[in-house]
Amino acid sequence: MGRPPCCDKIGVKKGPWTPEEDIILVSYIQEHGPGNWRSVPTHTGLRRCSKSCRLRWTNYLRPGIKRGNFTEHEEKMILHLQALLGNRWAAIASYLPERTDNDIKNYWNTHLKKKLKKMNDSCDSTINNGLDNKDFSISNKNTTSHQSSNSSKGQWERRLQTDINMAKQALCDALSIDKPQNPTNFSIPDLGYGPSSSSSSTTTTTTTTRNTNPYPSGVYASSAENIARLLQNFMKDTPKTSVLLPVAATEMAITTAASSPSTTEGDGEGIDHSLFSFNSIDEAEEKPKLIDHDINGLITQGSLSLFEKWLFDEQSHDMIINNMSLEGQEVLF
DNA sequence: AACATAGGCAACCGCCATATA
DNA sequence: CTATATGGCGGTTGCCTATGT
Numbered sequence: 001m002g003r004p005p006c007c008d009k010i011g012v013k014k015g016p017w018t019p020e021e022d023i024i025l026v027s028y029i030q031e032h033g034p035g036n037w038r039s040v041p042t043h044t045g046l047r048r049c050s051k052s053c054r055l056r057w058t059n060y061l062r063p064g065i066k067r068g069n070f071t072e073h074e075e076k077m078i079l080h081l082q083a084l085l086g087n088r089w090a091a092i093a094s095y096l097p098e099r100t101d102n103d104i105k106n107y108w109n110t111h112l113k114k115k116l117k118k119m120n121d122s123c124d125s126t127i128n129n130g131l132d133n134k135d136f137s138i139s140n141k142n143t144t145s146h147q148s149s150n151s152s153k154g155q156w157e158r159r160l161q162t163d164i165n166m167a168k169q170a171l172c173d174a175l176s177i178d179k180p181q182n183p184t185n186f187s188i189p190d191l192g193y194g195p196s197s198s199s200s201s202t203t204t205t206t207t208t209t210r211n212t213n214p215y216p217s218g219v220y221a222s223s224a225e226n227i228a229r230l231l232q233n234f235m236k237d238t239p240k241t242s243v244l245l246p247v248a249a250t251e252m253a254i255t256t257a258a259s260s261p262s263t264t265e266g267d268g269e270g271i272d273h274s275l276f277s278f279n280s281i282d283e284a285e286e287k288p289k290l291i292d293h294d295i296n297g298l299i300t301q302g303s304l305s306l307f308e309k310w311l312f313d314e315q316s317h318d319m320i321i322n323n324m325s326l327e328g329q330e331v332l333f
Numbered sequence: 334a335a336c337a338t339a340g341g342c343a344a345c346c347g348c349c350a351t352a353t354a
Numbered sequence: 355c356t357a358t359a360t361g362g363c364g365g366t367t368g369c370c371t372a373t374g375t
Binding site for chain 3: 088
Binding site: 014015016017049051052055056059060102103106107109110111 | 340341342343344345
């Protein structure tokens with residue numbers, strides 16, 4: 001009955017991953033592609049649970065992951081998406097392909113939550129000084145409700161559904177406007193976002209890329225230097241180690257360090273398993289993820305792209321956030 | 334300089350939906 | 355159809371580092 005166990009729990013190693021383990025995992029995935037995690041520990045000899053391997057790959061080793069400080073734009077997007085989607089970090093991360101859900105979640109918990117709390121506190125004091133807090137903004141409502149540990153999942157889901165429906169309504173309104181090509185002209189009254197008259201001027205380079213398509217073909221190829229960095233650290237940390245460095249991984253480090261990302265697709269099952277052959281795999285995995293999990297059935301694909309454009313447009317974003325009816329705390333940033 | 338505390342982050346845990354035998 | 359494993363996700367923990375006393 002059922003499937004065989006992925007790994008025996010006995011002898012499974014826990015805790016931080018060593019560079020050696022990372023390299024073994026990376027080279028294995030480079031050869032076989034991500035997925036089929038159950039076979040990873042047995043084939044690599046890693047004494048890790050398959051789940052742990054998958055997590056390590058998706059959260060740290062996967063090419064294209066951007067680490068370090070979040071930009072102001074990313075921060076705004078997270079705030080906005082969190083207000084819209086709640087703590088659905090994977091869904092939020094799908095809009096920030098360079099960031100992992102874990103990263104976003106951590107950033108939210110360590111930075112943004114405090115920031116919001118601060119703002120809410122100041123807002124509360126403002127409200128107590130004369131404003132009626134019955135009709136609080138949607139942003140605050142959502143934030144507090146999603147964060148509230150007491151709120152049931154059912155409530156949360158209903159709220160999310162309401163939010164999405166409102167966004168959908170707003171999109172329908174926007175699409176009936178004369179110039180649907182210009183997503184920044186959306187007005188989202190139900191969300192408390194004021195009408196926009198801002199032009200869709202250019203955004204940052206990364207944003208521009210994502211504006212056109214949230215999942216550009218080269219998104220993972222764009223920064224695989226974390227693998228190279230890993231190898232560098234590995235070399236630095238264990239200069240005398242005689243661990244057999246997989247050829248593929250070495251080539252990859254050299255390739256990523258030296259060359260710009262390849263834009264060619266590569267033969268999915270080819271012999272040349274370059275690092276960038278992951279692109280097609282990841283891309284194929286991520287694209288439907290967004291549509292299936294987030295707004296599927298609510299927004300058509302055409303509308304979705306407009307929605308995303310709107311979402312990714314920094315200008316409109318600034319406007320939106322500034323117009324979020326935060327009842328006396330408009331100045332968020 | 335030594336200790337205490339707080340913050341950040343990687344990794345684990347547990348649940349759920351889905352796949353599979 | 356049932357039982358069980360897998361993959362995915364969000365919540366939480368615990369270690370490490372930075373900062374304060």
